[in-house]
Amino acid sequence: MDSKKELVVPRIENGTVIDHIPTVALYQVIHILGLEKYQDQVLIGNYLNSMKLGKKGIIKINNKHFTKEEISKIALVAPFATIIDIKDFAVTDKFTTEIPDHVENFVKCANPKCITNSEQIATRFDIVDKVNLKLKCHYCEKFTTKDTLVINEK
Amino acid sequence: MSTLKGRNLISITDFNKEEYIEVLDIAEGFEKTPKQRVLADKVVATLFFEPSTRTRLSFESAANQLGARIIGFSDPGGTSVQKGESLHDTIVMVSSYADLIVMRNPKEGSARYASEVSTVPVINAGDGANQHPTQCMLDLYSIRKTQGTLENLQIACVGDLKYGRTVHSLVQAMCNFNATFHLVSPEELKLPSSVKMSIKNAGLKYYQYTDLRDIIPTADIIYMTRVQRERFPDPLEYERVKDSCILTASMLDGCKHNMKVLHPLPRVNEITMDVDKTPYAYYFQQAQNGVYVRQALMSAILGVK
Numbered sequence: 001m002d003s004k005k006e007l008v009v010p011r012i013e014n015g016t017v018i019d020h021i022p023t024v025a026l027y028q029v030i031h032i033l034g035l036e037k038y039q040d041q042v043l044i045g046n047y048l049n050s051m052k053l054g055k056k057g058i059i060k061i062n063n064k065h066f067t068k069e070e071i072s073k074i075a076l077v078a079p080f081a082t083i084i085d086i087k088d089f090a091v092t093d094k095f096t097t098e099i100p101d102h103v104e105n106f107v108k109c110a111n112p113k114c115i116t117n118s119e120q121i122a123t124r125f126d127i128v129d130k131v132n133l134k135l136k137c138h139y140c141e142k143f144t145t146k147d148t149l150v151i152n153e154k
Numbered sequence: 155m156s157t158l159k160g161r162n163l164i165s166i167t168d169f170n171k172e173e174y175i176e177v178l179d180i181a182e183g184f185e186k187t188p189k190q191r192v193l194a195d196k197v198v199a200t201l202f203f204e205p206s207t208r209t210r211l212s213f214e215s216a217a218n219q220l221g222a223r224i225i226g227f228s229d230p231g232g233t234s235v236q237k238g239e240s241l242h243d244t245i246v247m248v249s250s251y252a253d254l255i256v257m258r259n260p261k262e263g264s265a266r267y268a269s270e271v272s273t274v275p276v277i278n279a280g281d282g283a284n285q286h287p288t289q290c291m292l293d294l295y296s297i298r299k300t301q302g303t304l305e306n307l308q309i310a311c312v313g314d315l316k317y318g319r320t321v322h323s324l325v326q327a328m329c330n331f332n333a334t335f336h337l338v339s340p341e342e343l344k345l346p347s348s349v350k351m352s353i354k355n356a357g358l359k360y361y362q363y364t365d366l367r368d369i370i371p372t373a374d375i376i377y378m379t380r381v382q383r384e385r386f387p388d389p390l391e392y393e394r395v396k397d398s399c400i401l402t403a404s405m406l407d408g409c410k411h412n413m414k415v416l417h418p419l420p421r422v423n424e425i426t427m428d429v430d431k432t433p434y435a436y437y438f439q440q441a442q443n444g445v446y447v448r449q450a451l452m453s454a455i456l457g458v459k
Binding site for chain 1: 165240241242259260261262263264266267281282283284285348
């Protein structure tokens with residue numbers, strides 16, 4: 001397919017492209033951004049050839065630009081994904097997601113006894129290990145890891 | 155005036171080394187003269203969302219000796235909490251009635267959250283398995299009192315080092331004082347790597363053992379904790395290791411003269427009764443020291459010391 005020099009996933013006129021998503025994380029990205037409910041064109045490709053990753057996922061979302069919080073969510077499940085802003089078919093901004101130092105609101109604490117799981121409290125975490133993804137809860141001080149990570153959808 | 159005025163005490167790491175020492179110095183004054191009515195115009199709320207004998211009585215005794223009025227509850231039955239009131243609303247309400255809140259709550263992180271919504275300082279009297287900083291402060295007080303210093307000591311921690319929050323806090327606090335740690339536990343209940351990392355980050359050393367006898371000649375302090383049967387998925391495994399962390403009087407032959415045995419209490423069988431009669435037993439005085447330390451904390455936080 002690639003040899004035909006055609007785009008496997010067509011271009012969008014305005015919106016955002018999320019490129020270089022690890023294949024295992026593609027559906028998680030769709031879910032945490034709430035794209036199942038998004039009422040405009042969303043183009044999705046997975047297991048596409050990639051120089052950088054071998055195989056990758058890509059999502060193109062028409063007429064959508066993401067907030068800082070949404071980019072942080074993407075970074076947690078797809079670190080080093082590329083975010084490309086598109087306007088009139090041209091790239092206006094392009095950057096790689098980076099795992100932030102802190103996240104608020106959207107990660108669920110993995111400790112069932114944590115106060116944030118029984119009262120309506122916005123969660124807060126310090127990311128203490130970005131390589132292995134280890135988050136320390138501001139409240140109960142317990143760790144949430146890659147294996148126990150649950151991100152509240154939009 | 156203390157630099158601790160208006161501060162919360164939620165986690166032992168909220169205070170630094172100088173602040174620990176400041177609290178211990180103030181506590182020493184209260185040990186000499188316990189009845190000082192410096193909080194006669196203050197109201198202290200003790201909110202115990204789960205039962206606790208020692209901690210609650212210790213706080214209330216401390217507040218009483220300082221002349222403070224005490225409001226609160228010793229279990230949430232019959233309060234608005236039982237009607238389903240959120241912790242947020244309870245704390246907002248109580249902080250308008252009191253000058254200081256002392257809270258125990260089984261939910262981990264509840265104390266930090268309470269301190270964020272309260273308009274008055276909050277002292278954490280235990281938030282589930284997370285933190286119990288006043289216990290740690292009284293442990294430090296007991297160590298300094300019995301050893302004359304907190305610096306350069308050989309600290310042995312024995313028993314359930316995995317789940318024992320008092321051990322985690324003590325290790326973190328003692329990392330400020332150039333301690334060497336001797337960690338005695340069954341394999342299944344070793345100190346978590348995150349706490350060991352605190353020791354390493356402080357440039358200090360720790361040694362791990364499975365037999366309590368190995369540390370008797372070395373230790374300045376033996377800090378005993380309870381090994382609970384329910385921590386073991388396999389009951390046979392519990393039976394195999396349960397005696398390895400029991401201290402008896404005969405084992406204390408050959409210990410250092412200055413050595414003291416501490417325990418956060420309640421004990422079950424991990425220290426046999428014959429140890430009580432030895433000059434090394436210090437756990438009951440340790441509990442008594444809790445009153446002075448809590449007097450010091452309350453008066454420093456309320457700005458009267």
